[in-house]
Amino acid sequence: VELVESGGGLVQPAGSLRLSCAASGLTVRYYPMAWFRQAPGKEREAISCVSGDGTTFYADAVKGRFIISRDNGNNSVNLQMNSLKPEDTAVYYCATDGLFDRYGSTCNHWEKYSFWGQGTQVTVSL
Numbered sequence: 001v002e003l004v005e006s007g008g009g010l011v012q013p014a015g016s017l018r019l020s021c022a023a024s025g026l027t028v029r030y031y032p033m034a035w036f037r038q039a040p041g042k043e044r045e046a047i048s049c050v051s052g053d054g055t056t057f058y059a060d061a062v063k064g065r066f067i068i069s070r071d072n073g074n075n076s077v078n079l080q081m082n083s084l085k086p087e088d089t090a091v092y093y094c095a096t097d098g099l100f101d102r103y104g105s106t107c108n109h110w111e112k113y114s115f116w117g118q119g120t121q122v123t124v125s126l
Contacts, residue, residue: 001025001115003094008120011084015124019079020071021094021117028070032097032107033077035068037090037122044093048079049107057108062088084124091119 007019019035034049047059048068056068067080077094095113 001096001098003096003115003117005092005094005117005120008092008122010123010125012126013084013086013124015084016080016082017084017122019081019092019094019120019122021077021079023075023077023094023096026096026098027072028075028077028096029072030100030102032099032101032104032109032113033068033070034095034107034110034113035077035079036093036095036110036113037088038093038119039087039090042090046108046110046113050077051107052101052104055105055107081122084122086124089122089124091121093117093119 002024004022038044047062049057065083069078094117096115097112098115
């Protein structure tokens with residue numbers, strides 16, 4: 001399994017960015033997929049995930065601002081980030097637990113995510 005994130009960069013507060021995670025070695029629509037982030041000096045935190053049946057989950061910190069989606073044609077998972085704040089500054093990681101679950105409705109079993117991308121930096125600043 002290989003996951004490759006892209007789309008990070010520098011954006012002003014209140015701006016938007018769209019992250020993408022291209023997957024190989026698995027078909028994303030059949031597996032739980034998630035986005036995590038790690039800010040400097042802080043622990044990695046889970047922010048969103050999508051289950052096999054399309055159920056989504058969002059951490060309170062991003063709820064209402066971020067949208068996770070799957071692009072089955074490109075075998076990728078996207079994270080649309082709107083109304084960005086300086087506290088969203090972090091390295092963002094795509095992950096999967098690698099457990100086939102086509103009809104599953106849960107994805108927030110964070111401890112099971114064991115396949116990771118290399119991360120993409122998001123900086124929110126004037």
